[in-house]
Amino acid sequence: MYNCLFSSHDRIYNFEELGFPTTGIAFDCENLGDRQQFLKRPYIVFNMVSSVDGKATTYAGQLTGLGSRPDRLLMKRLRSQFDAVLAGGTTLRHDAFIPTIPPELAEERQKNFPQPQPLGIVISTSGDLPSDHRFWDAGKDLRVVLTGEDTKIADWLTEKAQIFRFPTRDRQIDLKLGLSRLFEQLGVKRLLVEGGPSLNYSLVSQGLADELFLTLSPHLVGGVDNMTVLGGTGFGLGGSDLPKLKLRSLYHHDSELFLRYQLNLSSK
Numbered sequence: 001m002y003n004c005l006f007s008s009h010d011r012i013y014n015f016e017e018l019g020f021p022t023t024g025i026a027f028d029c030e031n032l033g034d035r036q037q038f039l040k041r042p043y044i045v046f047n048m049v050s051s052v053d054g055k056a057t058t059y060a061g062q063l064t065g066l067g068s069r070p071d072r073l074l075m076k077r078l079r080s081q082f083d084a085v086l087a088g089g090t091t092l093r094h095d096a097f098i099p100t101i102p103p104e105l106a107e108e109r110q111k112n113f114p115q116p117q118p119l120g121i122v123i124s125t126s127g128d129l130p131s132d133h134r135f136w137d138a139g140k141d142l143r144v145v146l147t148g149e150d151t152k153i154a155d156w157l158t159e160k161a162q163i164f165r166f167p168t169r170d171r172q173i174d175l176k177l178g179l180s181r182l183f184e185q186l187g188v189k190r191l192l193v194e195g196g197p198s199l200n201y202s203l204v205s206q207g208l209a210d211e212l213f214l215t216l217s218p219h220l221v222g223g224v225d226n227m228t229v230l231g232g233t234g235f236g237l238g239g240s241d242l243p244k245l246k247l248r249s250l251y252h253h254d255s256e257l258f259l260r261y262q263l264n265l266s267s268k
Contacts, residue, residue: 012074012251012258015108018081020045022189025210025264028176038118041179042191045211046200047078048229055221056197056229066217070253075194078213080105082118082192084144089124090197091258097122097194098134119144119186121201123178124160125171127151136160142185146178175208197231204230205237209263212245216257 024040049067050056056064068077079085085099099120101109106116120135123146131154137142143161147153148168157163164181166173182188192204203209214229230236237243243263251258 012070012253013077013260014245015077015081017249018078020081020190020211024183024189027208028180030157038052038209039180040177041176041208042178042183042184042188043045043210044143044191044193044203044208045078045082045213046193046195046203047075047213048195048200049215049217050229051219051221053220053222053227054228055223056195057227058219058221066221067215067217068217068254068256070256071217071257072212074215074258076102076105078192079118080109081112082190083113083115083188084119084121084186084190085192085194086121086123086199087194088196089122089126089129090198091194091196092122092135093128093130096134098138099192099194100138103254115142117142118192119188121146121182121191123147123173125151125168125173127153127157129157131156144182146173148173172202173200175206179208195229197227197229200230201232201236204243204263205232207264209243211248212259212261214259214261214262216259218255 021043025043027041028039028040048056049071051066079099080101087097091097099118101117109116117138119142120138121144122129125148127147140159140161145157145163147163147165149165151161164178166178169170182191193200245261245263247259248262251262
């Protein structure tokens, strides 16, 4: 672990420190007659920001007011090291989610990735996505929607994104099948997840999570209606079998903490 390293305001992690695996994670198996074949999924990393009291939203549930300039720079640097960036439909409806790489990071990205920009992926079982969002401006080759088998999709959406359909259960798509498809068909070896809390919970609760980058913003928010980093119903994960996190590094700058945790301790 990097012990409480002080960062400059321009560089929180260098590219060598990030070094995410590119071979995928074997996570399930399927029967093929007399043998079994392990399915693979991308290496999954979460990037989130919260207040000291654990809130991920602020005024009227908005996703603004917590992230600082160093946090935004970290977000861009992380995006530059992933094949794809995933968010839930609610995040797209409430946030300016545009997972693009700025020109100053292009050269570093090109060392590891053939595509100059990561895929932007949205998961939505309702199909209710804003048509006027700038997310779609990148074009169909760089945009993907994961949705249910029977979800009604507007005509405009089929022109803006590649649509992948999956079985649903309890209004959620089969995430394991979806991740396997991303790995095998689209070559997504590294996947960055940027929320929201329901998507985060679905992945974590199914063991489909490898790392968490958490920026702890030096603010207090309060409010029972503000979202947290991780959602869920009732008492959430509960029980005595809570996921164990291992702190890999800690930076701080101007009272803001930048934490990196390993979630799936067998994945690296």
